[in-house]
Amino acid sequence: MxxxxxxxxxxxxxxxxxxxxxxxxxxxxxxxxxxxxxxxxxxxxxxxxxxxxxxxxxxxxxxxxxxxxxxxxxxxxxxxxxxxxxxxxxxxxxxxxxxxxxxxxxxxxxxxxxxxxxxxxxxxxxxxxxxxxxxxxxxxxxxxxxxxxxxxxxxxxxxxxxxxxxxxxxxxxxxxxxxxxxxxxxxxxxxxxxxxxxxxxxxxxxxxxxxxxxxxxxxxxxxxxxxxxxxxxxxxxxxxxxxxxxxxxxxxxxxxxxxxxxxxxxxxxxxxLIEKYKCDDAEVALVSIGSLADQAKIAVDNMREEGYKVGAIKLRCYKPFPTEQFQELAKKIRVFPVMERSMAFGLIGGIVSIDLKAILYQHPKHPFVLPVIAGVGGRDVRVEDQIEVLKTAVEMAETNEFKTELIVSGLHE
Amino acid sequence: MTEKKYWKWKEIETHTSINDLPPVPLSLPNYGSLGETGDWRTFRPEIDKSKCNKCYICWMYCPEAVIEIDKDGYPNIDYVYCKGCMICAHECPKKAIEQVREKKEPEGE
CATH class of the missing domain: 3.40.50.970 (Thiamin diphosphate (ThDP)-binding fold, Pyr/PP domains)
Structure with missing residues (x-):
């Protein structure tokens, strides 16, 4: 050349x-x-x-x-x-x-x-x-x-x-x-x-x-x-x-x-591998990928203004999966809602939430993973939708009960 | 028949553990690594030297590289390894390569 x-x-x-x-x-x-x-x-x-x-x-x-x-x-x-x-x-x-x-x-x-x-x-x-x-x-x-x-x-x-x-x-x-x-x-x-x-x-x-x-x-x-x-x-x-x-x-x-x-x-x-946003004292951290992850920061800021201890995790690298980072985070964080534009058909939730569940299954603190399907096919995911998910997760953290198996956000039923 | 040239490779490695494997496996050219493949043949290509004009198209097309050029400049087929694909006969512009059915001796009789 x-x-x-x-x-x-x-x-x-x-x-x-x-x-x-x-x-x-x-x-x-x-x-x-x-x-x-x-x-x-x-x-x-x-x-x-x-x-x-x-x-x-x-x-x-x-x-x-x-x-x-x-x-x-x-x-x-x-x-x-x-x-x-x-x-x-x-x-x-x-x-x-x-x-x-x-x-x-x-x-x-x-x-x-x-x-x-x-x-x-x-x-x-x-x-x-x-x-x-x-x-x-x-x-x-x-x-x-x-x-x-x-x-x-x-x-x-x-x-x-x-x-x-x-x-x-x-x-x-x-x-x-x-x-x-x-x-x-x-x-x-x-x-x-x-x-x-x-x-x-x-x-x-x-x-x-x-x-x-x-x-x-x-x-x-x-x-x-x-x-x-x-x-x-x-x-x-x-x-x-x-x-x-x-x-x-x-x-x-x-x-x-x-x-x-x-x-x-x-x-x-x-x-x-990941980017943590206000996770230091958080009990709930919203895991998301791609463009949802930047928007999640706004949702977290809004929730913080109301006094909720929440954070956001951007999954920057999905493969290799940041196993060690999540296991470290799980020592303090109680609930991980995972919001993603995908479906693991035949299982419950999106594909990333299944992987996160798998790596946290044997964690001594047994944190909850809350699968959230949202924005499939480019449907709008609003900050309000993310706040709603965070509120459900906060409730789960407070009551320490796994109440919701799956959130399908923004679906017209 | 010309003397066999066996490929010698200095970097050739024999591995005994996963720890000394390279990232990907490589294969080096080796004479007859599948054994003597000549007995796979159904048809035998035979060169008629009186028709051959030494264009070497057969030599170039042979997928098994079993055609060598002899002292007089004629192509020479190594029947120990020739599988009889007949590509040489198909490509020959002078129709100097004939397709002859192999007659195999019945085994064990």
Whole structure:
């Protein structure tokens, strides 16, 4: 590739959430972009095509025929040891599902923007977490941004986390369809030279262990046999799957370190795996993800004015799940209402609430987890709705009785 | 037949524990790692050297890389590993490769 390096000065741009994704990819100097349009993600790859066409970003821009090919393309590119980016939504993410497993199994540090939207039928293109949470066990790291600045910062941080030799995992950076993707907010962007210092160039000879090179012919992902009680050189499948789990465990500390380093360098901190808001003396903490999490702070402030001891927890990183942080919080917090735009069909509540219940089940203090389904398919979630949930939770904390199994907020019955 | 060149790889590793596994498994090229696959053949490609113009298209297309170029510059098929896919015969522009049905001796009689 040519030595074209566009330098960007520190600036504040009033841009959409999708543009924040594209700008972050540009600042990270991604080398290969693979694109297939899908609402509400389309303007991310459109903006990136502008950058490439104008010569502002030195990247290969590959247009393909489907989302499945988008991911296949990025896998091929990433095997060659380059920084890659793409974005998708809803049905598109479902279509690339097979390749998601491959990217994680091949331990490729691909970063992808997910503008989450409802799954069809009936058709829906608005904020909903069902699409991305359905990909929760693919091995990808899953991050939710709650405002435009966080989209930008998280995307840049993700490259550093994913490319860490102890991690080597792909990651989603999720934002809510339309609520975040198509609204405008000011985003502070640092000087390009600072981002270059923060994110070192990718190694010239590719990632250690697994780059492609015609002078070093190798094949990836060959058959591994099941094996038995004795060690056999062709039977490591189980072990390689377990190494993905270990990489997720390693990633927790890396995420915390990178968030700290980012704060030191740029003065911006969005939390590490979680962000706590007024949780120090709280008995109830509203857990939420994405755009709901920023709004939850307003609900908490309103409740505090009335004298309730409540807080809010933004689940910034869903995979790896911040197990230790929640177990620590559960020592003081009695009730965790979990408000989310998804459903774990056949169980009670949303997908994240089921996971939170699982990790707190054996906690000695036995805190309550109150599942709240809200805003499915982009339906408005008002501050009043969040306050109502908090009030139910406060009542549960005071009476110490698990009265409500599930709140379905905003449903027209 | 030309002498076999076995791939030697300096970095080749044998693993005995999960702790020394690399992040992903890699396979290195190896001569006949599946055994002698020549006996999978139903059809045998046979090169008629009088028709061959040494274009090496068969050599390029062979998916198993079992065609080697001999001293005189003619392609030579290694029948120990050739699986008989007949891609070489299909691609040959001079129709110099003939498709001959293998006659296998009945086993154990």
């Amino acid at each position: 040519t030595e074209l390096r566009s330098e960007l000065k520190e600036s504040v741009r009033i841009i959409s959430g999708n543009a924040a994704c594209a700008w972050a990819a540009r600042y990270a100097r991604v080398q290969v972009i693979s694109a297939y349009p899908i609402t509400p993600q389309t303007t991310i790859v459109e903006k990136l095509s502008d950058f490439v066409e104008n010569g502002e970003l030195d990247a290969e821009y590959i247009r393909v025929e489907s989302e499945h090919s988008v991911m296949a393309c990025l896998i091929g590119a990433s095997y060659n040891g380059v920084r890659t980016y793409s974005a998708t939504s809803g049905q598109g993410l479902a279509y690339m599902h097979e390749m998601l497993h491959w990217a994680a199994g091949a331990r490729l540090p691909i970063v992808m923007g997910i503008v989450d939207r409802g799954m069809a039928p009936p058709w829906n293109i608005w904020a909903d977490h069902q699409d991305v949470l359905a990909a929760r066990d693919t091995g990808w790291m899953i991050f939710f941004a709650s405002n435009h600045q966080e989209i930008f910062d998280t995307t840049i941080q993700m490259y550093k986390i994913c490319e860490n030799p102890n991690v080597f995992l792909p990651a989603f950076v999720c934002l809510g369809g339309f609520i975040m993707s198509h609204t405008q907010q000011p985003v502070h962007m640092p000087d390009q030279s600072l981002v270059d210092e923060f994110l070192p160039e990718v190694p010239k000879n590719g990632w250690p262990h697994f780059f492609l090179d015609p002078d070093r012919p190798i094949t990836h992902g060959n058959l591994q046999n099941p094996g038995g009680p004795n060690i056999d050189p062709s039977c490591w499948y189980y072990e390689y799957r377990y190494l993905i789990q270990k990489a997720h465990e390693n990633a927790k500390q890396v995420i915390i370190d990178v968030a700290k380093e980012y704060q030191k360098k740029f003065g911006i901190f969005h939390g590490d």
